[in-house]
Amino acid sequence: MKQPMPDKQLQLKSLPGVDHILTLAETDDRFIRVPRSLVLESVRRAIDDIRTQILEHRPLVVSDEAIIKQAALLAARKMKNRLGPLINATGVVLHTNLGRAVLCREALDNIVAVSSSYSNLELNLSTGKRGIRYEAIEALICELTGAQAAMAVNNNAGAVLLALNTLAQGRQVIVSRGELVEIGGAFRVPDVMIKSGCILKEVGTTNRTHPHDYTHAITEETGLLLKVHTSNYKIEGFTTSVSLKDVVGIGKSHGIPVMEDLGSGTLIDLSAFGLPSEPPVSEQVASGADVVTFSGDKLLGGPQAGIIVGTKQCLDQIRANPLTRALRIDKMTLAGLEATLKLYRDTRVAVEKIPTLKMLTLPYEQICQDAEVLLSLVTEAVGDRAELALADMTSRPGGGSCPGLTLPTRCLTIRPETMSVTSLDKQLRAFDPPVMGRIENNCFIIDPRTLQPGQNKILANILKKLMN
Incomplete structure (x- = not known):
């Protein structure tokens, strides 16, 4: 027998006030580092969302906890940085949409050193007078x-x-x-x-x-x-x-x-x-x-x-x-650029330490070894919940560089048993950190060429969580 719909007016009347939810939020650990203005905005939005669901006759439970949970979710989304790191498993080394070149450690260290202190950006230390910022490079x-x-x-x-x-x-x-x-x-x-x-x-x-x-x-x-x-x-x-x-x-x-x-x-x-x-x-x-x-x-x-x-x-x-x-460029760009350029004084050092060059020149034999390690980690993580295999494919330089060039690579192919490939792709992009791969022949493709050190284990853990 079909259950009668809850009375819409009674549900609307049962909605708690904003002040009541704000008081509860003050002692809720989920709001500890959230500014009060954002807590207020999130609570109002959560109550409005539930009010809309009631008006649309959508089934739901109206409770303080349901509203607090929704408000906490909204606040967390607002607090999260819009720009953040992700895992590039596409095999495109200079992927414009993913920020192009990954900076070397020397560049990152110099950026932190220069930007976390005052610097001689436009100061000639010899004369004590104003200098030219381009002198750094x-x-x-x-x-x-x-x-x-x-x-x-x-x-x-x-x-x-x-x-x-x-x-x-x-x-x-x-x-x-x-x-x-x-x-x-x-x-x-x-x-x-x-x-x-x-x-x-x-x-x-x-x-x-x-x-x-x-x-x-x-x-x-x-x-x-x-x-x-x-x-x-x-x-x-x-x-x-x-x-x-x-x-x-x-x-x-x-x-x-x-x-x-x-x-x-x-x-x-x-x-x-x-x-x-x-x-x-x-x-x-x-x-x-x-x-x-x-x-x-x-x-x-x-x-x-x-x-x-x-x-x-x-x-x-x-x-x-x-x-x-x-x-003109700022001090952070100058710091990163100078540190990167200094590595080019020795070509062998540049190829070893600059991620872009290292990924582009990575030997096929090394990629095959990396692919085997990745396959082992993912197999252990997902078991029989996906069909896994290695396949010879190609990577690309990307970023408008080396037109037409393809690089031989060996990729991990994943055909999930419990979801579609497009669903897996969507969930990986929504994960934290997000994962960007590619889909070919109804398989999700992970190219080891563009994975950074340690990301193979992170990827395995992500896949384990999504496929459990």
Whole structure:
């Protein structure tokens, strides 16, 4: 026999007042570290939620404990940081959505040391007078790249915007049509150029550009020749492009400065580690470019920054641009960047200590060993509640770096018995810490390449809790 619905009006009348619940919350351990203003907001919200459920005739128990529990849950959500760490099991090393480069221990230690105290951010300790914040990294960058001068701003798009605005505002900038790239978030080189106050002059075709395309396009209105490294895609087949060295030659013969946007940018020759060759910054500087820009948080493996290197004349002009102050980096970025750059004085040390480089160059044999350990841990944790196996797959550099490159890897595949794969994926993302993997062939995939030290055990414990 169907039970009669509880009387809606009686339930509404039985709702306790806010003050009553607040008094109970004062002695409840779940609210110990919660500010009173947030406790009040959570209690009001909890009572309102239950009132709504009553009005919608949804079955529930109206009690002080039910309201306190709901309020505590709401308060906990508010107290939790929105930005937090997670486990990257996707195999994408420079995952833009997951914060790109993981910083090395040296960078983290330096950030803490500098940001937890006063520092000589803009103080010349020799003279006791105001200094320039870029002095913390300029000499180091010049040492590593061979450039005359260097500085850094908030990101590479900012670096490109600033350099273009400084060197060619109101004038034409010649770019090959095949280099008008679009980066993540639909930001495009032509749009950045418009905002910089420059006039775009396209030359060549999508797949073929020749030296004469540049020379024929040069007029009295030309302010800059721009090369853009296609770091996030490749054009293959019937193609021709003009090298930076050749563009520099054209620029010098016409008295026009040349700039290259390297995009990702690397300080070492990755081909020495079995990866496709990406042009190191030092090679581009040696080609004679007046300005080269690149990212700090991609292949470099440091904090987000846009690094500008080049001739002293051009860099002096860029520093004097009022936009430089609007785009400047803070002490924490400088501290992390300096510590990361110092590791590049020894390539072997850089590859060992900078997580991005270590993950990219991780030998397949090592990944196989890591996968075996992971399989053993997860098998012990979940038992027969999931079908587990190892499979050869591929990882990706990500972050608009090394386009088309895939890295051989061995992954753990999980096919749960007690829930769907999509449900497992959703629950892993909702866990604390969240876990990001990928789904292929109705299996949840965990790629050991991007797991940080100790995370295999954490993952096993998380899976155990979710599948019990």
